[in-house]
Amino acid sequence: MEAELLSRLEKAVTRLESISSSAPLSRDFNFSGGDDVASASSDPAIAAFDELIASRIGRVSAVAEKIGGKVLEASDVLKEAFSALRDLLVRVKHTQKPDVNGMAEFLKPLNEVIMKATTLTEGKRSEFFNHQKSVADSLSALAWIAFTGKDCGMSMPIAHVEESWQMAEFYNNKVLIEYKNKDPNHAEWAKAMKEVYLPGLREFVKNYYPLGPVWGTSGKATVFGAPKAATPGAPAPPPAPSAAFFSTDSPKPSSSQPKKGMAAVFNEISSGGGLTSGLRKVTDDMKTKNRADRSGVVPVVEKEAQVRSPAISKTGPPKLELQMGRKWAVENQIGKKDLVIDDCDSKQSVYVFGCKDSVLQIKGKVNNITIDKCTKMGILFKDVVAACEIVNCNSVEVQCQGSAPTISVDNTAGCQLYLSKDSLETSITTAKSSEINVMVPASDVDGEWGEHSLPQQYLHTFKDGQFVTTPVSHSGA
DSSP, X not given: OHHHHHXXXXXXXXXXXXXXXXXXXXXXXXXXXXXXXXXXXXOHHHHHHHHHIIIIIHHHHHHHHHHOHHHHHHHHHHHHHHHHHHHHHHHHTTBOOXXXXXXXXXXXXXHHHHHXXXXXXXXXXXXXXXXXXXXXXXXXXXXXXXXXXXXXSSOOHHHHHHHHXXXXXXXXXXXXXXXXXXXXXXXXXXXXXXXXXXXXXHHHXXXXXXXXXXXXXXXXXXXXXXXXXXXXXXXXOOOOOOGGGGOSSOOOOTTTSOOOTHHHHHHHHHTOTTTSTTOOOOOGGGSGGGOTTOOOOOOOOOOOOOOOOOGGGGOOOOXXXXXXXXXXXXXXXXSOSOEEEOSOOTTOEEEEESOXXXXXXXXXXXXXXXXXXXXXXXEEEEEEEEEEXXXXXXXXXXXXXXXXXXXXXXXXXXXXXXXXXGGTTOEEEEESOEEEEEEEOOSSTTOOOEXXXXXXXXXXXXETTEEEEEEOOOOOO
């Protein structure tokens, strides 16, 4: 009898352990057990994503291990983010389409990794800031999984991946340029980073999720939303303690309470008491007019040169607004790396004035772009109908991702231009400017960008009754 009872108890314990092992880790992520994980390995989309991680992310990690340090740390976060996305792709097919609150909870593991990457770029900048920023900005491409339809406020998944990489490519190109002739490992890392998204992630989304994730519809799927109601047998939670519970003193009328704060201090001063008992009386020899060390002669002190405040302190408030429906005004933005103009058309112009240490991305075609009195400013734009003008600027970087008939640079010291294959026929006009470099893409996909410096010195010679002007070329060491 006892042996039979022990046998039944052992079976019961085994059953409880199996249920516990397959139970959900939290209320929100509820799965049916190991069958779903086993089915993921046979899913063509998951198999293709595993291949993407192994080949594309694996190449980034391999190069990062040669570099080490903060580059390896950022690459590990990149790998962690793609692993989190893989988990979400597995869960999607066993989860019913959530509402807004449920979607935020569903994407929480991915958002935590993206915030971790963003944290790497905060604080004091390291020498590998461009690597870290490239990783942090690129991870926004993984949010394509949140696409729920045309009315959700997002671009289509394929377009979202491309647009997200455009912002990250700005910093990725900086890595290519900085280390092109210094360290080939860094240049290889930047190339591998681009291939993760273009064509890597873009082709994966195009082949398997062009219209967004396919949510589960089976009966065992989990529904995100409000927390489940308590079971009838469970006891009700205790009521919240009243405010008096946190008070150690019983309430008293205000008239019976002693005075507090500065009122108590002045009250004690006026009454004499112990507060003034330690004060000393001022005698005649302690008075300033009777002190020997005060001769009454005013020493001559050399005036300090008046330091004028920088002009940036006199600027107005920052602006990013559409004026009169025709002109986008971006003014006095300082330290803003995420400025975006996405609702624009070919009849509108963009005027950027007085910005410093900021990055502006212009999505879509506009009529004209003017950059005036900006310092350490980065501009990314798609297409321009008329021209892009750079005036009175210092250390600016401008990247054209589409076409621009004319780019003019006037009275500017330090200008880096990035041209796309569609904008190689752009005419560039310069006047009273120095340190102008133009980056053009290579003919092949894996090739490096070509850097060309525009001359700022010219030689004028009188020949055949007229002056002939040629740029000055310097040779030698």
